[in-house]
Amino acid sequence: MDNSTISIRDAKPEDCDQIITLIQELANFANMPNGPKLSADVLRKDGFGEEKMFRCLVACDGDCLVAYALYFFNYSTWEGVNLYLEDLYVTPAYRHRGIGTKLWRKVAQVAVDRKCNRLDWVCLGWNKQSIEFYKSKGSVNLTLDEDWNLFRLSGDNLRAFANNSQ
Template identity: 45%
Template sequence: MPYLIQHSVVVIKYEMILIFTPDSRKSEKGKIVAYGLYFFTYSTFEGRMLYIEDVYVKPPWNRQGLGTWIWKDIAKIAVETDCHRMQWIVLNSNQTAIEMGKKRGAVDLTLTDKWHLYRMRRKELEAFANSSDL
């Protein structure tokens, strides 16, 4: 093959924000009630960016501002670490997250830029990786 293929190895480190039950809830003391999972990645268009993988608040703790607090804390981290953008994927059924993003100026790229998200699961991934396709 006349091409030189060079591989760069980048280890993606996930970071997490955890919220535990307050001391006043003795029966549940120290249990995780909410979390935000994110990592840093790179955009060829803009450079360093932060990707939010998941934000979750357990149902008994919903509507208490924990999710917003996590989102805001992650946004602060993105600013402090010189990220040019922050992005995430939201299910159509998660209207709370959709409204939260819209309210704070997030843009739905499916509507504005016609971006499509694709997924290749393990079976298809292995088939493609082991195929003779060039």
């Protein structure tokens, strides 16, 4: 396939229906088909509303979105401003064409331009091909190298803890 028809740009509110479809594809790929809980309307509000909670780049083949990278800024008390890449996904028919690398590189450039100190993301342990690719570009696996553990408090447990009932 020819990459000359692929363009990368900032996402727009009208892309949210296609982004939701790609999010579900990513969940299916990750063996978590019931994971996504968002609607396109929530995505539009959170990404393009009054308070923008994330930013997103998309790769397009004409009017069809074939990949996306969703990210947001966070803050480290050790290092200051950082960028967190929540999702990077390329639909199967467009893989192995460098689209994912181009999206990742654009996100990295955003981090550099915004003077972020680091770019963080997670990768499923079984995704060995991606892990090796990330390492080949100089990324560090914090689980192995620094023994950081990722924790999550959600749903009823989050509400119970916040309400001091747990």
